[in-house]
Amino acid sequence: MPHPAPRPFDGLSAVVTGGSRGLGLLMARRLMARGAAVTIAARDRTELADATALLSGTGRAGRIRSAVCDVRDQAAVRDLFAEVAARDGGVDLVIAGAGIIQVAPWEAAGTRGFREAMATIFEGALNTATEAMPHLRRSPAGGRLALIGSIGGLVAVPHLLPYSCAKSAVAALAEGLRAEEAARGVTVTAVHPGLMRTGSHLHARFGGAAEKEYAWFSALAGAPVVSMDAERAAERIVSGIERRRARIVLTPAARLAATAHGLAPATTTRLMSVFARALPRHHGEHGEPVEGHTLTPPGGPAARLRRALGALNDKAADRFNQRGHDRPPGSPAG
Template sequence: MRELNGLSALVTGGSRGLGLLLARELAGRGCRVTIAARDPHELAEAAELLRSDGAEVRTAVCDVRDQNQVRGLVTGTAREQGGLDIVIGNAGIIQVGPVGVLGAREFHDALDSIFLGALYTSLESLPYLRESPAGGRLALIGSIGGLLAVPHLLPYSCAKAAVGTLAEGLHEEQARYGVSVTAVHPGLMRTGSHLHARFTGNAEREFAWFSTLAGLPLLSMNAERAAGRIVTAVARRRPRVVLTPLARTGARLHGVAPVLTTRMNRLFARMLPRADEGPSRPLEGSRAAPRDRTAATRARRLATVLNERAADRLNQRGPSTGTR
């Protein structure tokens, strides 16, 4: 707990979900925290939540897809906080749907928000992290989807795979400068992010499977616990952390038996909605949720109750900007 006390920390995508929890965890360990996101209203609400817990926090509006904005964010944070010791790149988007209705634009959007956002954050932060008296720490949030491609999440998986490779390469190159880089690969977490994901094709059915899996206790992880483990990994300068037993099992199995895991994913894909089952117009989760009151819908809502509660706690109910 003491090793992070007094350090300056920056979290991108920090206005809600996992980013908000990472900021809270860092503040709880004595850090001076800056949270950045696109939406100023979400940032203000997030800051109020953090300050109600006694956190010292500042906010900065930033679109991580724009390198000039990221440069201004990093420079301003270092100036206001007297340096920069910890940076966590967390911003991104989630798009759910089959490739038949997801085109090149969706892949570009994912790469811009997830990979280029992580890249710009890294490039602009590293000069300051090298100057940190405590030894800089950088963490990039990947996903199990970047280690093992997930059907109907291909833009997300491709972008997260690039983030994981970036983190591993930077870890090797920056060690000589006293900077540690941690690649974080969470599995399913109960953050309420299903309300801001973009669903394409048969949006209601896509929302149903995604929100259900993300909310089941045996498959998904409590987000507060995940944030604690991530910050501990960053504090201890671990090069890589994979969260949830299911994600660790999947990553190991894919490493030793990729043909088997690919075939298993093929079976899973066949259970998902077909590309021709619905309109291609994307809907955000808050609008894609089924409105009927069938037994199946009631069962899904029961299965996702923990995720819905997480959404209430983690500032997920406000207007969306498309980022976590």
């Protein structure tokens, strides 16, 4: 009787931060399909339990475990990797995907919003890379690290400036780490997705005219032509990590935007200025940002258009563990 063909990640130990829902959950599933023993990490214990149940029921080849961890706490991240390494005999592959999305004019986000984005998105990625690297250097398979950036880190997007600034720092970190760690046998992949239908609009945080901000963001994030199917995106990302690619930019729109900005940054900025004029105006609102699942967008024809464009994204929220549990304000996504 012939033996089954070996899978690319058979026997490897993988960690996915931000792995309890959305893209992180789907990447964990793809790693399992390739034979890895996967540990998903996030802050919310209940979400992690739900995610573990979802992944355990898929019949995937790999194993799944979960760990409560706040990536903003470097000591907690250190303990996470020490625990995984002791249990699995090492750490071979890490995806740093924890983050938050804030949607508001920059003044409404305030300096606090920028600091929160940097703490969770950039410092979370930095803590993950710092504490994972000693383990990855010892991996017999050659360690792999992927940092999840965004097209928003390659092109500054109006009303997403805290997010864009933090993701831009992640992009620089990934490129620099790849250059410095190549001699030690560790490959680092920078991942820059465009809009994906993950259901993340329900956990994005909205400020300023929050209902109007939610309306445009949720519609655009779910628009079929502009956004990408999240399961397909996860497969592309994990496949790129498997091949040790330096950079992955997902969706044709994102690749076009990144290329255009590199060739003609002034023109791209002018186009973003036109886009910004179409977004909700800031009228001095400085209330606490609120999560999308608490909001009801304005009614009328615009609401019907939002529902039509966002229908696929709303369905994705049901499939990718995005519904059902509130989180503390400012907590990392996934």
